[in-house]
Amino acid sequence: MTTSTPESASGSRLLRYVDALREAFAQEMERDESVFVFGLDVDDHKSIQGSTAGLLKQFGPERVFTTPLSEDAMTGVAIGAAMAGMRPVHVHIRMDFLLLCMNQLVNIAAKARYMYGGTVKVPLVVRSMVGKSWGQGAQHSQGLHSMFMHVPGLKVVAPSNAHDAKGCMIAAIRDDNPVIVMEHRLLYPTEAYVPETPYAVLPGKARVVAPGGDVTLVGISNMVVECLRARELLSEIGISAEVIDPIWLSPLDIDTIVESARRTRRLVVADNGWTACGAGAEIVAAVLERLGPEGGIAVKRIGFAPTTCPPSPTLEAAFYPNPGTVAAAVHALVRPRDVAWTPDPERTKLAHQVQFRGPF
């Protein structure tokens, strides 16, 4: 198994995130008979936006199958199968549906190894997609990763590009612990260089995506993309942002973030979820515990507005952070005495968001 980064080119092709995921499943299922993929609609013609396309044909209905609408029990089934030596990948088309599975995930999956004294393991992968986009609304849009980061025994990963999608998925499948994977609907069509051979993007290592000296900007999931765009906008007014992608949220590579924040003296976390008790709170608190009072670090969290997600476009636009709001927040932190600055809204849009139109 090799490790690699999104830039490494030998044996790589430009691949979409969704195809990178699909390739990870195909390669791992080929390699290991105990891997199976199940969940509502994994075997239909839409195949979870294409991320499970072809698997049914290649591996048959014993290893690729849909389920009844019974998320709670299906999670338990996955846990049981995992304890019995298989490697289930359980798929949810929306992360919101994980709320139906919390009891099994938190009370059993996270705790089994511990409460059974190390005599069992739970090599389970739970895939869940965040539905941000056109009109998804209250119950098809949530990024609930912080709830899982809270619980010892779970791992949590949120790949932000095609390269990491494949590498993290392979790492998750090979991991002997339950891993919650947060995939982002809007990342599916995005492309990156992806090696053909299997490789793992392992837990606990963040990546400095773009260097900078004035502020440390941590992006989570698709917010990495939006932070990179914010970085471009900021560079035009002479602010240099270092963008970090934690990739794995649990275990979290706090060292890389601490290292950067120690240098820039400013830390902004842009999250794909609410801020209260969120991943941003964790990162800010952990960095400041580490740096101590001499730190004198300015901090700011950005995330969903503290409301339910509305579908109406005017409200939805105000609900989600975007490159413009990220850039404006960074500017306010870096130049607190300047008048507020907001980049031209037209320039803050991301190409794929302009193009995308619903429903799914």
Add this chain to the structure above:
Amino acid sequence: MTTSTPESASGSRLLRYVDALREAFAQEMERDESVFVFGLDVDDHKSIQGSTAGLLKQFGPERVFTTPLSEDAMTGVAIGAAMAGMRPVHVHIRMDFLLLCMNQLVNIAAKARYMYGGTVKVPLVVRSMVGKSWGQGAQHSQGLHSMFMHVPGLKVVAPSNAHDAKGCMIAAIRDDNPVIVMEHRLLYPTEAYVPETPYAVLPGKARVVAPGGDVTLVGISNMVVECLRARELLSEIGISAEVIDPIWLSPLDIDTIVESARRTRRLVVADNGWTACGAGAEIVAAVLERLGPEGGIAVKRIGFAPTTCPPSPTLEAAFYPNPGTVAAAVHALVRPRDVAWTPDPERTKLAHQVQFRGPF
């Protein structure tokens, strides 16, 4: 309706936390016919440790009733009844069981008013008890408040004494929003002055429980009691801790904490739960966002060890923070250059913990 504090004496008696809760239900059910109390075992002879004692007799089985073991649906039933104009109090003997209810609580209760455009309200109270004590283990011990603090639309409260237990419960019952109440098993026998007449301890107001100048020590739920003990131990070595009880975790009165931390320059949060993405992370991050880089505030979170809760006494003792570990952490923060100090373990025990022996 009056407001009051645990010290106010006129018309007050010393009452146990459990009896203060019971009195709140009796008074509110007397006042408002739409209030009802239901959940597994609320009507048996143990009556949720006595907290629902006598209610069945006084108000009859239409307003005080047990349920099947169906926490998910019962939560939905409570939500529906609340939307239809009633005021349900849904009781869970352990907070861990709320994991079965997450879908209804987060996807419906928290969002209904918003996603239905303000046309409905959900005046629901969810009582849940934290089972810390002798051998409760992995699934009977969790404090999951931060998961609920994360979600807009929910309120969260964790009364730490008998006075607030009654006042918060009355406020929760009268609130038109879903309120998650975290009660702590070990607080049930503790006494405070409790007014006889109904009163509310309203959302969004913290209390400075004991003044101090060297460090701001925020305690959550029963950790308030343990912080007060830590404060005594610290005072013996000349460290003066200001202890704050947020009471309501959502909405959170961050102003009171900011005010204190600005003065003491040191902030320690001792929580009754895990620290990752926990209430302590939220408080630390929010305070530092507010105080800005000139703050130069030293911070520290204390909570459950990042493991599952074990029942074996040697492990359990290491899992939970206690007045000794809190005091030691504060000391390290206040006097970072001193050698580590830990108070005599015998002196760090709380009286009721020494006495209590299982199982329930």
Add this chain to the structure above:
Amino acid sequence: MPETPEHSAVAERLYRTLRLIRVVEEEVARVYPTDVIKSPVHLSIGQEFIAAGVCDALEPRDHVSITYRGHAAYIAKGGDLNAMIAEMYGKKAGCCQGRGGSMHLVDSRAGVIGASAVVGTSIPVATGFALAAKRQRTGGVVVCFIGDGATEEGCFAESLNFAALHKLPILFVCENNGYAIHEPLAKRWATDRLCDRVATYGIPTRRIEDGDTVTVRDAALEAVAAMRDGGGPAFLEILCYRWREHVGPNEDFDQGYRSADEKTPWAARDEVARLAALLPPDHVAAIESEIAATVAAAFAFAEASPFPVPEDLYDHVYA
């Protein structure tokens, strides 16, 4: 249906409801590609007879619990049409002020309990409304519409047991269209003995296979009457067929997961056409122009209404 004056009044009323739903949804489908609608739509075209038949048995004090595929029942229970279309357009005048969208229609005044996009979640919530109706002695009943897929969620079993235990006035209506998205029953149900299962809770059940609006209405009337007398819950499983794709405005027989043949018998007995044929043509024509005007007005209202302003975002998080 024999030709008595009362019966023809019923037929006319049912037809009016059926036709209104059909015209609204066809208009939704027509405008959908122009991007005026701002959230995913789940059309009930072909299944309208269930909502029309059941809701005809209800009174204003009764409630219906609908799903994300809830346009039909919303309309049949008398939900405000302007507010519905405005909601789908994401407008402030929408029934949810643009905060719900097509999947979360609500009309508290008309007794329409808000819909959920998480399948099955509405079942216990509806049961809670029935508990409140009983405790508050309103005399009202609750109808809980669900799909076949929703019966697989654990809360369905939990709710049935609770409703039966407490003899709550709730009629569960399962619109069994044979699919959950693209997955057929055979891949989800161990057997099709749903009614038998529900009956074991002591709940009277009936399975309606004939696709007849009046059969549905009569069954609902009977169940509701028993419920108002304190008879406790009842259950109807009603076979039906979804003519369009699961979500979105189009047909999808080219997608391979089901064949157009499946639709043929259902299209042949389309209740909208069948009931029209039972009525005097001038009545049908009058209803048609009335409905055309109503629907045009609703879409015009939605079109002309303003969007919420960004500052509205923070309203209604808490009561």
Add this chain to the structure above:
Amino acid sequence: MPETPEHSAVAERLYRTLRLIRVVEEEVARVYPTDVIKSPVHLSIGQEFIAAGVCDALEPRDHVSITYRGHAAYIAKGGDLNAMIAEMYGKKAGCCQGRGGSMHLVDSRAGVIGASAVVGTSIPVATGFALAAKRQRTGGVVVCFIGDGATEEGCFAESLNFAALHKLPILFVCENNGYAIHEPLAKRWATDRLCDRVATYGIPTRRIEDGDTVTVRDAALEAVAAMRDGGGPAFLEILCYRWREHVGPNEDFDQGYRSADEKTPWAARDEVARLAALLPPDHVAAIESEIAATVAAAFAFAEASPFPVPEDLYDHVYA
């Protein structure tokens, strides 16, 4: 039971298991007030015949899924007794290294799936073991023991449907003792037609009311044989009675929620005594002293074992 050599071997084996469970639990109850046991205990005294009968039908490759009231099935399936008692004492040599306690017994080598203290949660997990057994073609089956209360959780219905749909080799055994803590069935079940309900999934069911260990064993043998032939899941509802309080070592007939009369018929046909009477007295005596020695050794082992050290806290959070 006719007197054939084979049958008396069975009776002796069943008796040995029953008696071992009874002696262990009575010893647990005896030492409990001395505070050596470090987590809440849920005794199965009076209900042992179910675990003893069912597990007699199993092979080492089979699994059992137990509950927090799981001492009986743990022992009957051959779980390590020393490790069990040490676990209850909170010792490092416990089957969970002191991380589980009485409510979370596990013995992977003996095929005992770990227990959960959240009622019902073990049902889908056991179903997952059955899925694995089928996919891995081990030929093994899974027995999932549950209480009557657990059948009220939604995951029970969900699991039954899935197990039947996929014809999984799992035998669900409901130990119906009529109570969940202090709440009787009448306050929780709309009807008692549990077997009828399960049967609607196409699952063969049987209700055993006679409290007979051999009846239980024979029913389990039959079900397991059918399952090994690919017959899919089966279900047994077995009536029984809990003689002690829900949690803790004592009787509780003075608490008012149930009367001692309820116990009388069950005590009259106590299976431990009944099977003992069927065996030659010298066999019974030999078994008795053997069990006494085994049990004494287990408690002595637990007593002598060291507690975990605080640093152990961080082991096994992740694999």
